[in-house]
Amino acid sequence: MARTRFVGDAGLTARMTLVMFLLGALFVALVVGLMYAAGSSGYGGLVPIIGIAGIGIAWWQWYSSDTLALKAMRAREVTPEEAPELHGVIDRLCALADMPKPRVAIAYTDLPNAFATGRSPSHSAVCVTTGILDRLTAEEMEGVLAHELSHVAHRDVLVMTVAASAGILAGMLTRGAQYGAIFGGGGRDRRDNNNGPPFWLIALVISLVVYAVSFFLTRLLSRYRELCADRAGAYLTQKPSALASALTKISGEIAAIPQKDLRAAQSLNAFFIAPAVSGMTLKTLTSTHPSLEQRLEQLAKVSAELGKPMDGGFGGFPTGLGR
Amino acid sequence: MGLWSTITGRSKPVRANLDALFSLPAAAVTLQTSGGFTPTGIGSVCYRVAEGAAFAQAQRDVVTLLDNDDDPDVELSTDSFGFSWLLARQSPEDLSALVTDLHTVNTSLEDQGFGPSLLCSLVGFTDPAGRTLGLVYLYKQGTFYPFVPTGPQSRDNLLELQVRDLVRDDLPVEEDLHRWMPLWGAPGL
Numbered sequence: 001m002a003r004t005r006f007v008g009d010a011g012l013t014a015r016m017t018l019v020m021f022l023l024g025a026l027f028v029a030l031v032v033g034l035m036y037a038a039g040s041s042g043y044g045g046l047v048p049i050i051g052i053a054g055i056g057i058a059w060w061q062w063y064s065s066d067t068l069a070l071k072a073m074r075a076r077e078v079t080p081e082e083a084p085e086l087h088g089v090i091d092r093l094c095a096l097a098d099m100p101k102p103r104v105a106i107a108y109t110d111l112p113n114a115f116a117t118g119r120s121p122s123h124s125a126v127c128v129t130t131g132i133l134d135r136l137t138a139e140e141m142e143g144v145l146a147h148e149l150s151h152v153a154h155r156d157v158l159v160m161t162v163a164a165s166a167g168i169l170a171g172m173l174t175r176g177a178q179y180g181a182i183f184g185g186g187g188r189d190r191r192d193n194n195n196g197p198p199f200w201l202i203a204l205v206i207s208l209v210v211y212a213v214s215f216f217l218t219r220l221l222s223r224y225r226e227l228c229a230d231r232a233g234a235y236l237t238q239k240p241s242a243l244a245s246a247l248t249k250i251s252g253e254i255a256a257i258p259q260k261d262l263r264a265a266q267s268l269n270a271f272f273i274a275p276a277v278s279g280m281t282l283k284t285l286t287s288t289h290p291s292l293e294q295r296l297e298q299l300a301k302v303s304a305e306l307g308k309p310m311d312g313g314f315g316g317f318p319t320g321l322g323r
Numbered sequence: 324m325g326l327w328s329t330i331t332g333r334s335k336p337v338r339a340n341l342d343a344l345f346s347l348p349a350a351a352v353t354l355q356t357s358g359g360f361t362p363t364g365i366g367s368v369c370y371r372v373a374e375g376a377a378f379a380q381a382q383r384d385v386v387t388l389l390d391n392d393d394d395p396d397v398e399l400s401t402d403s404f405g406f407s408w409l410l411a412r413q414s415p416e417d418l419s420a421l422v423t424d425l426h427t428v429n430t431s432l433e434d435q436g437f438g439p440s441l442l443c444s445l446v447g448f449t450d451p452a453g454r455t456l457g458l459v460y461l462y463k464q465g466t467f468y469p470f471v472p473t474g475p476q477s478r479d480n481l482l483e484l485q486v487r488d489l490v491r492d493d494l495p496v497e498e499d500l501h502r503w504m505p506l507w508g509a510p511g512l
Contacts (some may be wrong), residue, residue, distance in 0.1 A: 013332075016332065042330075092406065092442060138405065158329070158334070159330075224332070238371050238407075238437075239374050240374070303374060307377050309380065
């Protein structure tokens with residue numbers, strides 16, 4: 001029986017599954033809360049329409065994610081003839097991981113970063129900036145690409161879109177309720193016989209709360225997915241230290257660049273390898289990426305797993321499984 | 324990737340498929356009779372060197388094991404992509420000895436938990452016109468494809484497709500042409 005050095009991180013999986021469960025519960029709570037509020041004020045028919053529209057928007061964002069993201073970054077797809085080395089590295093990584101090869105694009109910006117996008121592994125694109133190509137060595141670049149390919153393999157665009165759907169819906173409702181406040185406001189509700197607050201006000205409060213909770217949960221989930229991608233990428237290249245050194249390099253560079261130039265890239269942050277904008281307030285709660293220390297610590301663990309001798313026993317498990 | 328691995332964000336390293344390598348001698352006979360290609364007796368294994376002491380030890384063990392007989396010693400080299408190549412030589416007539424050598428490398432690495440490091444294996448052929456052909460085995464896919472370099476960055480696609488059709492009955496061939504990655508400057512060609 002073939003042995004494996006791959007050790008899953010049960011703690012990370014458990015935390016992540018919990019966050020996903022909470023996000024799902026949040027979505028249900030939003031819909032049920034609205035149904036209840038709408039039912040008691042006579043807008044019952046409105047809720048399913050809003051719900052379907054919200055899901056439709058989320059679906060469209062996911063479906064066209066590769067084209068949208070590449071366009072937003074003004075990236076250009078490159079052929080193997082134009083970028084033979086980049087394609088060569090991705091070819092080899094895809095052969096190692098047994099996954100379809102994504103499209104490869106280059107964004108002409110000095111900001112050192114890379115991101116992966118696309119609705120499924122067979123409709124995906126990996127994009128690197130000229131800034132990252134200039135700064136990293138071949139080995140570090142390979143670590144970064146393995147991280148991005150892991151995002152593709154884990155279908156992170158899909159996961160994050162589903163996770164954010166409650167937030168998207170709540171965001172829409174907040175807008176809708178504001179219109180409701182303008183047009184239907186003034187206390188003249190269709191059913192004046194019940195003394196409760198008007199529907200738009202309840203909807204506004206519910207959606208604002210849901211939006212806020214969803215914001216923190218999706219950020220938390222995003223950080224967990226980054227750790228997963230780091231881990232899988234390090235196991236793929238078998239060189240955690242190359243990714244670690246790349247991360248150290250990019251994070252340092254990004255912090256050094258003035259914030260003003262980077263604002264254009266803000267909306268894509270969740271899919272970048274390192275966040276381009278670092279908020280100083282509430283940083284640990286709202287950042288899309290885990291801290292550099294956390295990531296390096298995990299990579300050091302992977303490195304230790306890889307370097308451990310596998311002696312004795314016929315078991316298929318490496319020693320030292322217990323934590 | 325199933326639903327569970329998507330939810331848990333955990334892609335396990337893919338296991339290597341080692342068995343198909345042994346169908347190579349049969350394909351070599353076909354290549355010789357219908358294509359005029361004879362084995363060069365040179366084969367190589369391409370793998371990823373993991374960092375840390377364990378892999379260095381595993382690699383040392385393989386080299387010692389393979390050098391511990393009368394045939395020529397194995398040669399170790401690293402390509403520009405950071406992958407390592409282990410080159411084994413046997414007499415051109417004895418292709419099965421070469422395949423056994425390659426298989427030794429595979430099983431030794433796999434025993435140490437480094438099966439996911441294996442990328443591909445290459446066995447060289449040549450014809451009287453002097454063209455060289457490499458039959459490349461992709462471990463993760465368990466399939467073969469032909470590679471005919473004609474220069475530093477060019478390959479003879481027509482001949483590759485002909486060879487694929489020749490060996491199709493003997494070997495599992497890689498149907499997805501996107502996976503026929505070029506191995507410029509690979510040792511053994």
